Amino acid sequence: MTESPVDEAVLRELEEATGADFVAELVATFLEEAPVMIADLSAAAGAGDGEAFRRAAHSLKSNASTFGATTLSDQARALELGGLPEDAGARDDAIIALKAEYDRSAEHLRDLTDG
Amino acid sequence: MADAGGHLLIVDDNKVNRLLLSRSVELLGHRASVAENGRIAMERLQEESFDLVLLDIEMPEMDGFEVLAAIKDDPRLRDLPVIVTSSVEGIENIVRCIELGAEDYLAKPVNKTLLGARLSSGLEKKRLRDEQKRLLKRFATSEVADDLQASGFAIGGSRVRASVLFCDIRGFTSLSEDQSPEETIELLNVYYTLMFEAIGSHGGIVTLMIGDGLMAVFGAPQPLENPAASAVSAAQDMLAMMGQFNEERSADGRPAIGLGVGIATGEVVAGYAGTDQRATYTCIGSTVNLAARLEAHTKVLSREILIDAETLAALGGGFHTEEHTGVTLKGFAGSLTVCSVT
Numbered sequence: 001m002t003e004s005p006v007d008e009a010v011l012r013e014l015e016e017a018t019g020a021d022f023v024a025e026l027v028a029t030f031l032e033e034a035p036v037m038i039a040d041l042s043a044a045a046g047a048g049d050g051e052a053f054r055r056a057a058h059s060l061k062s063n064a065s066t067f068g069a070t071t072l073s074d075q076a077r078a079l080e081l082g083g084l085p086e087d088a089g090a091r092d093d094a095i096i097a098l099k100a101e102y103d104r105s106a107e108h109l110r111d112l113t114d115g
Numbered sequence: 116m117a118d119a120g121g122h123l124l125i126v127d128d129n130k131v132n133r134l135l136l137s138r139s140v141e142l143l144g145h146r147a148s149v150a151e152n153g154r155i156a157m158e159r160l161q162e163e164s165f166d167l168v169l170l171d172i173e174m175p176e177m178d179g180f181e182v183l184a185a186i187k188d189d190p191r192l193r194d195l196p197v198i199v200t201s202s203v204e205g206i207e208n209i210v211r212c213i214e215l216g217a218e219d220y221l222a223k224p225v226n227k228t229l230l231g232a233r234l235s236s237g238l239e240k241k242r243l244r245d246e247q248k249r250l251l252k253r254f255a256t257s258e259v260a261d262d263l264q265a266s267g268f269a270i271g272g273s274r275v276r277a278s279v280l281f282c283d284i285r286g287f288t289s290l291s292e293d294q295s296p297e298e299t300i301e302l303l304n305v306y307y308t309l310m311f312e313a314i315g316s317h318g319g320i321v322t323l324m325i326g327d328g329l330m331a332v333f334g335a336p337q338p339l340e341n342p343a344a345s346a347v348s349a350a351q352d353m354l355a356m357m358g359q360f361n362e363e364r365s366a367d368g369r370p371a372i373g374l375g376v377g378i379a380t381g382e383v384v385a386g387y388a389g390t391d392q393r394a395t396y397t398c399i400g401s402t403v404n405l406a407a408r409l410e411a412h413t414k415v416l417s418r419e420i421l422i423d424a425e426t427l428a429a430l431g432g433g434f435h436t437e438e439h440t441g442v443t444l445k446g447f448a449g450s451l452t453v454c455s456v457t
Contacts, residue, residue, distance in 0.1 A: 017227045018138050026138075030131050058173050062202040063131045066224045081204060 005101065006108040010068025024113040030063050031106055037063075038099060041079070045091050050084045060098075069105040072098070120144040121166030121238045126156040126182065127200075128174040132223065136169055136200065143231050145238075153177025157185055160192055167237050170217070172201040172208065183215040194244045196237040200225050272386025272399075277334035278346035278378055278426060279403050280319065281410035282310060282353065284327040285373030303327065305360065306372070313352035317345040322397050330406075332398050335385040343380045343422075343429035347456055350376040350420045374419060377409030380426040401447075408444040409453060416442075418455035427454045 015023045037060045044052035057080035064073035075098050085091040123145050125136045137147040148165070150156035154177045156168070168186070172179035179199060186192045199212045202223040209220050218240065219233050284290070284306065291299040306327065314321055314331045318339045323330035333349070334342030354374060361371040381402035409421040416439055427436060436454045443450050 014224075018135070018142065022138055026131060026134055029134060033130050055173060055175065058202070059129050062129060062223050065202065066131065066135065077204075 004108060005069055005071050005105040006112060007068035007070050008112060010070075011109075011112055014066070014068075020113075027067065027109050027113045030067065031109070034060065034063065034102060034106070038095075038102060041098070042095055045084060045095060048084065053084045054080055060102075064105065067105075067109055069109070072101045072105045075101055120146060121234070121241070122146045122148070122164070123167050123169055123234075124148050124150060124156060124159060124165045125169045126150045126153065126174070126179070127169075127171040128152050129171070132171065132200075136225065139225065139227055139230055140169070140234070142227075143234060145234065153179065153182040153185075156182055160186070160195075165195065166241050167234065168195060168197045170197050170199050170201075172199060172203045172212070180211060180215060183212065183217055187216040194241070194248075196241050198233055198237055272384045274382055275335045275338075275385050276342070276381065277332050277383050277385060277398065277402070278342040278380040278429075279383065279398060279406040280314070280331045280333065280346045280350060281377045281406045282329055282331075282350070283375055283410065285375055285414070287327040290370070290372075302372070309356040309360065310353055313349045313356060316352070317349040319345065319349055320396060330398075330403070332383070332385065332396075335383070335398065336396065341429060341431065343378070343426040344431060344434075346378045346380075347420070347422060347426065347430060347434060350378060350456070354419055375410050375413035376420045377406045377411070377413065377422075378420070378426050379403075379405035379409060379423040380429055381405075381423075404446055405444070408446065412442065412444060412453070413455075416455065418457075420456040422454050422456060424452055424454075 011023065014026075018026075037056050041053060041056040041060070044050075044056060057076045061073050061076035061080055064070075064076060075094075079094060079098070085094060120143075123140055125133055125140065125147055127133045127136065127149070128151055133149045133151075137149060140147045148159065148163070150159050152174045156170075157177070159165075160168075168182075170179045170182055177185075179201065183197060183199075186195060186197060193216075196218040197216070198219045198221060199209075199217045200221045200223055201208075203209075212220055218237050221229060221233060290302075294302075303326075307324070307329070310329060311321060317333065318337060319331040319333040320336070321329055321331045331346075331349070333339055333346040339345050353376065357372060357374055364371060379402045381400070383398040383400040383402050385396070385398045387396050405423055409423060413419060413421050418437075421439075422430075422436075430436075435457050437457070438452060438454055440452045441450045442453050
């Protein structure tokens with residue numbers, strides 16, 4: 001799978017609408033905030049807090065789609081709609097997959113907004 | 116764009132969304148303030164005045180649905196347009212926002228062009244509502260204005276029992292010919308200020324002003340315990356205030372100002388009439404015509420206040436009245452009995 005995790009057209013459109021410098025700052029903010037959201041998601045999963053789990057997934061979905069990180073957004077959306085998986089193994093797998101996709105997306109976003 | 120930019124409150128728990136929405140709004144020429152959740156938003160709305168709210172749904176502490184409900188529940192905030200911006204799933208959530216009184220719904224990520232159009236339309240609505248409020252406040256007491264706002268400015272009428280009062284300045288035309296235009300306008304301003312005070316303090320609402328003449332209604336839109344007694348008391352206050360004003364005038368060597376007041380009681384069709392851009396509260400019916408005729412007839416009988424039989428019957432005690440029989444008025448069949456009040 002060599003497909004890019006970030007839809008560059010979405011990012012460029014955002015730059016056109018709000019300015020490249022602003023988007024670089026916005027991406028930097030996202031890269032600070034997203035690990036917190038993923039940590040919240042993990043913590044909520046561990047604590048069995050379905051509402052907090054859904055809310056963290058929702059936030060991540062919303063931001064990922066803003067930057068064109070389509071796969072990440074889809075994964076987060078699946079967690080938001082599906083809720084907390086009952087099976088502990090499935091829960092861990094989902095979060096690991098989400099983290100991996102976030103790392104890929106973050107790297108691309110960094111590259112794409114690095115001047 | 117016609118709008119000069121508004122002051123917006125952006126409510127979102129997500130930092131990226133707050134930054135992006137603020138930036139988009141500012142690029143469209145508006146000013147943005149932010150709140151991180153619903154509770155903080157409600158605090159800011161109490162402290163500061165905003166033209167529009169951009170509201171997220173999914174938030175900790177107090178979510179967007181709760182904020183919408185709180186805004187629509189507050190008489191001072193209920194006219195504030197709220198545009199929901201959310202990536203919340205499910206059409207039922209969008210429907211719920213609209214049912215709770217949201218002006219519009221924009222899915223995230225928000226399209227900039229769409230945002231611009233929705234903001235313009237929301238701010239224009241706010242401007243019109245503010246304008247209506249201002250107009251209304253000039254014609255009614257703030258109590259009555261709030262009452263009308265609560266009923267949602269619905270254009271439409273209803274049949275109510277009310278007392279209608281007409282008033283004008285005796286010999287105003289010749290009076291204005293003898294003085295400068297500035298003096299005439301100054302006189303009218305004093306006159307209106309005094310009359311509005313007298314009418315408003317008895318629960319009446321001024322529905323018409325033409326030159327030196329004005330019409331007021333008692334008992335609509337707000338029911339009064341005894342509209343007839345309120346109207347007559349207001350008329351007596353008007354004359355008392357004019358008496359004081361005349362003392363000042365005579366000290367300056369200027370002629371006294373005389374008033375004529377006619378009051379009739381009965382069923383009227385009362386309601387908010389006009390267009391969405393400009394409307395006023397008004398009353399129609401033969402009671403209105405009778406009050407106008409009585410006011411004109413004060414000159415014939417050389418009395419200051421004339422009331423019809425129904426007003427007299429509703430008055431109860433405490434008023435000094437004098438009966439005049441065999442009065443004929445244009446547009447009314449037969450001879451009437453009317454009363455003057457002193």
